[in-house]
Amino acid sequence: MSRSVRSQLNPAAAPDYLPIVSGLVVIDDMSDDSGVNINGPDSLEGALLYILIGIAIISYGGYDYVQQTEAVRESVEVDATITELDIETDSGTSSNPGANFDPVVEFEYTYNGTEYTGTKIYPADIEQNYETQSGAESAIEEYEQGTQTTAYVSPDQPGDAFLKDQTSNAPIIAIVLGGVFTLFATVSAVRKL
Numbered sequence: 153m154s155r156s157v158r159s160q161l162n163p164a165a166a167p168d169y170l171p172i173v174s175g176l177v178v179i180d181d182m183s184d185d186s187g188v189n190i191n192g193p194d195s196l197e198g199a200l201l202y203i204l205i206g207i208a209i210i211s212y213g214g215y216d217y218v219q220q221t222e223a224v225r226e227s228v229e230v231d232a233t234i235t236e237l238d239i240e241t242d243s244g245t246s247s248n249p250g251a252n253f254d255p256v257v258e259f260e261y262t263y264n265g266t267e268y269t270g271t272k273i274y275p276a277d278i279e280q281n282y283e284t285q286s287g288a289e290s291a292i293e294e295y296e297q298g299t300q301t302t303a304y305v306s307p308d309q310p311g312d313a314f315l316k317d318q319t320s321n322a323p324i325i326a327i328v329l330g331g332v333f334t335l336f337a338t339v340s341a342v343r344k345l
Contacts, residue, residue, distance in 0.1 A: 199341035206334030213326030216277050220319050223275035223306045227317060232261035232270070232303035234295045239288045242281070252281040253288035257295060261303050263310040270303060270313040274320035 236258035243251050259270050273291060274280065282288040295301060295315070303313040 196341060196344040199337050199344055202337035203334055203341060206330050206337055209330030209333060210327050211330075213278065213323045213330060216326070217319070217323035219277070220275040220323065223309070223312075223314070224304075224317055224319055226306050226308070227275075227304035227314075228307060229302050230261045230263050230305050230313065232259040232301050232313070232315070234259050234297050234299055234301060235269075237292055237295060237297050239285060239292075241285075250283065252283065253285045254279065254281045255288045255291040257292050257315065259301070259303060259313075259315065261305070261313055263305050263313070266310065268311050268313060270311075270315075272312070272314040274316050274318070274322070275304070275306075275312075275314045276320040276322050278320070278322040278326055280320050280322040 234257065236256065238256040240254045240256055241251055242254065255273060257271065257273055261268055261270060280291070282291065301315065303315055304317045305313045
């Protein structure tokens with residue numbers, strides 16, 4: 153990039169260069185077309201819809217975080233048998249081309265005389281995925297298919313056991329992403345007024 157960061161922060165330092173704000177992101181109007189070009193919603197109604205979606209993401213992340221915290225606090229230990237371990241690869245889409253790796257675990261356990269099958273590593277409903285295969289493998293490296301382990305069950309939801317008696321950061325990531333989405337949508341809505 154041929155322009156200095158100082159000129160982006162202080163337009164007076166480079167009077168021939170002024171960043172152009174379009175939509176949600178500052179656009180560099182540079183001759184080499186290396187600027188980011190992301191437009192926000194076309195109307196105030198669209199921006200308001202984006203704000204509602206952002207708030208919904210924040211709410212769901214917050215709800216999931218509270219639920220998993222309660223599940224960890226109220227859980228009891230049960231014996232479980234690991235029946236399946238795998239890593240699934242999601243190659244992404246054309247708009248989001250990066251690959252994600254999801255650890256898959258399945259285990260059987262009995263609680264109060266009833267047999268269940270569980271698939272959760274953490275108590276959160278929002279699943280945690282990884283950008284590398286080694287990261288996904290590390291999430292399940294302590295388990296082996298056919299071996300006994302300890303699972304954790306919330307007495308209120310005995311069919312929803314999990315293997316790690318700790319909270320996941322996936323709901324927090326959802327809250328942060330929802331917050332950023334809402335912030336950008338709010339900025340866009342204010343500009344439409």
